[in-house]
Amino acid sequence: MQLRPILSTLRHHKLTAVLLTLQVALTCAIVCNVAFMVANRVREVSLPTGLAENELSMVRVVGITKGENPQARHAADLAALRVIPGLRAVVAVDSLPLSRDEDSYGTCNSLQSFNQAMAAHSMAGVGGCVNTSVYSGSPGELAALGLKLVAGRDFRPGEYLPAKPGWMMADVPSVIVTRALAARLYPGRNALGQSLYTGGRPPMRIVGVVDTLLRPRLRTPGINQFSMMVPSVPGDSTVTYLLRSAPADRGRVLKAAAATLNRIDPDRLIPPKGTRTYAQLRRAYFQRDTTMIGLLVAAAAGLLFVTALGIAGLANFWVQQRTRTIGIRRAIGATRGDILRYFQAENFLIVTGGIALGMVLAVLLNLLLMTHYELPRLPLRYLPIGALALWALGQLAVLSPALRASLVSPVVATRSV
Template identity: 65%
Template sequence: MPLQPILASLRHHKLTATLLTLQVAITLAIVCNVVYMIASRVERISVSTGLAEDELSTVPSRNIDKVGNPDAQLVVDLAALRAIPGVRAAVAVSYSMPLNRNEWSQGICPDKQALDRAIQRNSLEGSGCVEPSVYDGTLGLIDTWGLDLVEGRGFTPDDYPAHGKPVVAIITRALAQRLYPGQRALGQSMYDGDRFIRVVGIVKRLVRPDLRADGSNDESMLLPQPPDSGGALYVLRSAPQDRQRVLAQASAALMRVNPQRLIKPERLRTYSEIRASYFQRDTTMIGLLIASALGLLFVTALGIAGLANFWVQQRTRTIGIRRAIGATRADIRCYFQAENFLIVSAGVLLGVLLAVGLNLLLMSRYELPRLPLWYLPVGALALWALGQLSVLAPALRASRVPPVVATRSV
């Protein structure tokens, strides 16, 4: 189809064509960045913790009075919890779990020489030392949490020291690769400044209580030590459908064992609820971003369709004349689609520049990562498709204008 008649028509409607071009450009710039932000948030909330998430429930217990023998109290508490029908396993931990924001971390080095380098530099950066998250708990932690042990063994009763600090640990695969790149970490002895800690096992994955943006979310370690005498977080593993019942019975069982404790009903949660609470702001933001992107696309589609309908009404007699001199219905439909394609293409070219500029602004103000370039052609294709779909109904209506319209007086 010759472009000259289309360009001549657009020159007579400069303002409306310019406004539609700007609308398409702004839509492309915003939607590309919004979709990237949505993808980033979805990737964040989809992180795997390494736990058997659908089978875990948590009961936080805080002692009111100081317990004379906290280890004996834990044994009695765990026996009562394991006696609940449906409970497959139970452990007590020191309140830290993945995604519950109770972070406990410490510096750890592959050897004493790495620690010396960190001290000289006054920083862990470039020394070989790292700062993993630390979890601890009673015997059976690996099985209760459902961790995937890929090398070595779990903790045994002999690993729990009667006095002092533990000297063995289980670490994640990510931490093993960070501490001992290109080496086998199992059997190595890490150094924390006052003792060597031997690696006896490696789990596939275990994320931090609070996610970070530095790529260290999988760097965690487990120590064989029970919670202190102040209280504990009891973690129970059961079938997913039994979790609410288990929580109610667990609270009652613990209070029967020792009424001198504080268990807040609102703190009894399944792990699914802990995860949902951690990502609540992200899921809310995803909903808002999706709504804003769809709303902007709808307004753009409405603008394209409305303008096309207006032009069809204005050009009814012109369309009739073209039909009278031999133009087919397909010719009329293609004319409006080609006209829309030119306007959207101009908007796409301007929108690409705006999208890059907006991303640079977001990078400088909100630390958003750089927008991948492949988002731009995908966004352009989406706008072209949206434009063609939006103009299709007016174009079909224009193609049905009969040639007899050309004989009517203006």
């Protein structure tokens, strides 16, 4: 296919060609950035917590009786809950991944680093120090959560200590950390047996490493796995009872647990939102993200649809305007395939021009988003992906008008005025 006839035709329709090129460029810039934003959101929504999520449910209890012993109350509640049929494990915990109830401490791998951080009143910029989320719970928490231990051991019964009333964490001797935290604090070394310094407490010895344990509140991707567990029985009157059962039994076990807790002590609060499965907790945490994903996908799909309508509408208009020219070409020997390829090549040139401009606009738009909304830099791989999508869209949109043009009869066309 010679390009000279196509370029000559486009020169006679400069305005429409330029408008369509600008439309494709704007679509390319927006779609590339939207695809990047959606991919980031989907990646975050799909983050593994490390828990046996489909087997977990929880009941949050708020004590209102003054002067009661929280640990004694927790022990009585756990004993009553363990007799529920189908319940595999139950523990009292202070927090869970994605629960937003975060208890975090500055954590250092040496006393020297800890003293430097205290003197600077900040963990930032001090080597060997990070901010870490801390989980505490009653004995059996590791197994109840379904965490995968990749090194070391679980806590021993004698290591568990009760936290003071009003506090969630006691001064415990041992700790279990995530693989990511161990790699950050002890790069290239074995973390087992190492000492951690946190919050002015005595040093804690690392006795185990788990594969994954997400933080209660997500931050940046590089630190979302900086978590650790301590053998500290929660000492607050407000506590969450974590229930593990078969996925099919979660609803029944959850109702039975709430009824059991109300029966043994009706003088406390069990908020309706605190009685739910872990899957519901996860959905609630990512509700805004999933809504945003839907809105972004809908906006991108709408923009692509409008662009496809523009391409198809312009192609239909040009077919009507060139009916006599098409007939003359057919009469002098052009085949239907030649006519079809002509319109496809014309569309390819216009879309290519729009894509080239759109790639530049996509980078500029990403820089604007980085400045005002802290969006990460757009990876260059999204540019060819957007280009391929628009090329395919352009060819599909022009296919019907091009097929209609290829069916123009030479005899009818040459007789038209």
